[in-house]
Amino acid sequence: MTKISRDIIAKSGIVINQDKDLYSFNLDTILLYNFAKPAKKGKIVDLCSGNGAIGLTLAAKTSAKIYLVELQKPLADLAQASITDNKLDDQVKSINTDVKDVLQYLDHDTIDTIVCNPPYFAKSDQTKIKESPVLAIARHELKTNINEILHQAMILLKENSHLFMVFRPDRLVDLLSAMKANQLQPKRIRFVRSHKTDVANLVLVDGIKTHKSSSLMVLPDLVMYDGNVLSREAKEILNE
Amino acid sequence: MTKISRDIIAKSGIVINQDKDLYSFNLDTILLYNFAKPAKKGKIVDLCSGNGAIGLTLAAKTSAKIYLVELQKPLADLAQASITDNKLDDQVKSINTDVKDVLQYLDHDTIDTIVCNPPYFAKSDQTKIKESPVLAIARHELKTNINEILHQAMILLKENSHLFMVFRPDRLVDLLSAMKANQLQPKRIRFVRSHKTDVANLVLVDGIKTHKSSSLMVLPDLVMYDGNVLSREAKEILNE
Numbered sequence: 001m002t003k004i005s006r007d008i009i010a011k012s013g014i015v016i017n018q019d020k021d022l023y024s025f026n027l028d029t030i031l032l033y034n035f036a037k038p039a040k041k042g043k044i045v046d047l048c049s050g051n052g053a054i055g056l057t058l059a060a061k062t063s064a065k066i067y068l069v070e071l072q073k074p075l076a077d078l079a080q081a082s083i084t085d086n087k088l089d090d091q092v093k094s095i096n097t098d099v100k101d102v103l104q105y106l107d108h109d110t111i112d113t114i115v116c117n118p119p120y121f122a123k124s125d126q127t128k129i130k131e132s133p134v135l136a137i138a139r140h141e142l143k144t145n146i147n148e149i150l151h152q153a154m155i156l157l158k159e160n161s162h163l164f165m166v167f168r169p170d171r172l173v174d175l176l177s178a179m180k181a182n183q184l185q186p187k188r189i190r191f192v193r194s195h196k197t198d199v200a201n202l203v204l205v206d207g208i209k210t211h212k213s214s215s216l217m218v219l220p221d222l223v224m225y226d227g228n229v230l231s232r233e234a235k236e237i238l239n240e
Numbered sequence: 241m242t243k244i245s246r247d248i249i250a251k252s253g254i255v256i257n258q259d260k261d262l263y264s265f266n267l268d269t270i271l272l273y274n275f276a277k278p279a280k281k282g283k284i285v286d287l288c289s290g291n292g293a294i295g296l297t298l299a300a301k302t303s304a305k306i307y308l309v310e311l312q313k314p315l316a317d318l319a320q321a322s323i324t325d326n327k328l329d330d331q332v333k334s335i336n337t338d339v340k341d342v343l344q345y346l347d348h349d350t351i352d353t354i355v356c357n358p359p360y361f362a363k364s365d366q367t368k369i370k371e372s373p374v375l376a377i378a379r380h381e382l383k384t385n386i387n388e389i390l391h392q393a394m395i396l397l398k399e400n401s402h403l404f405m406v407f408r409p410d411r412l413v414d415l416l417s418a419m420k421a422n423q424l425q426p427k428r429i430r431f432v433r434s435h436k437t438d439v440a441n442l443v444l445v446d447g448i449k450t451h452k453s454s455s456l457m458v459l460p461d462l463v464m465y466d467g468n469v470l471s472r473e474a475k476e477i478l479n480e
Contacts (some may be wrong), residue, residue, distance in 0.1 A: 172416065177417050183414075189412075196460060218439060
């Protein structure tokens with residue numbers, strides 16, 4: 001018997017079906033949802049969408065069509081159940097496919113915004129894999145990798161459209177190099193720390209597809225805790 | 241009549257001859273001096289050393305030989321005057337040459353630490369050039385660029401030795417991509433802001449020459465001001 005829970009990000013009102021034995025959304029998901037500024041209309045893609053938490057919740061911020069692209073069927077099925085439960089069938093589509101095959105479903109240069117919470121761990125970094133197969137694929141670059149994902153993002157996006165991602169700062173060089181190699185210019189970057197005196201544990205990136213060179217803004221940090229309590233900004237993000 | 245001033249970084253005790261009409265050290269110099277951890281012996285190179293402020297002041301931290309590599313003769317001459325004034329002729333050498341010709345003076349794979357405060361502005365970004373020729377060359381990529389500098393740094397450094405740099409965050413992608421392309425792995429990165437709520441205006445990087453992949457630490461920010469007054473850390477750095 002699987003245990004499905006129904007959870008809501010912030011005050012979006014959109015219910016996400018989750019199976020804690022597979023993969024559940026976490027702080028990263030909520031922060032990316034908060035950071036992303038989706039196009040108000042047109043088409044949005046959530047690449048590596050998992051159970052669809054970010055893409056589905058974006059329906060609270062936009063009336064654009066939203067496509068959830070996820071390789072793993074158990075997660076794509078959960079996303080479909082959430083689409084139905086929220087009566088979002090007209091706005092949100094679940095596409096159960098490999099990122100590398102996404103052009104069988106969506107046309108190049110047609111997407112207005114991409115959001116992506118990709119697998120974080122490089123394939124070489126295999127010591128940490130202790131999870132279930134579904135979770136391992138969601139967290140490690142076993143079936144795709146940051147280069148492939150950003151290449152597909154570049155192909156899908158319209159010129160001057162934005163990509164919003166969350167990643168690990170320890171792989172910042174991989175992330176920014178792969179963006180540069182794929183004509184995705186980082187425009188804004190924000191580091192997330194537990195306390196202001198801690199090393200950063202997440203990075204949020206807003207990139208734009210363009211041939212022009214552009215300059216990067218390193219935004220003020222998002223600091224989650226002030227001593228033992230949530231910072232004012234963290235509290236706002238978690239309950240907005 | 242040129243106006244030479246004699247200035248000291250922090251409490252190093254080392255006097256730097258400066259000509260304010262050419263190029264003077266500034267906050268960037270002091271922050272890089274503070275951030276750098278020079279090898280205690282062996283050979284250190286200050287690439288694009290200007291009037292030698294960082295390299296010379298490092299003599300307060302190390303007994304290694306220090307080589308100041310600077311293209312512009314008026315600046316290299318000032319550095320030589322400072323070497324003499326501080327009686328550092330046995331430890332510090334001024335090399336008046338183009339970065340691309342540095343291997344005529346130093347051997348590859350022999351340097352234990354490199355420090356570098358390079359020109360910040362890309363050649364394409366020419367709208368801002370309003371300075372004297374000497375200052376323009378010090379600040380803009382007119383005679384060298386970040387790729388060339390990092391390539392030479394890679395050739396000079398011993399395996400597993402460190403490079404310490406200061407740069408502008410708006411060119412972070414150029415910096416990290418050029419490091420990656422030259423087998424210089426960023427190990428620690430630190431952003432500097434005026435206030436904690438400001439966009440970063442400087443970035444300090446500690447990289448290592450290695451074939452191995454390595455993970456990056458994004459250190460806690462250096463925040464210079466707390467309201468209208470210097471922060472405790474800024475005060476310590478400026479007067480240490």
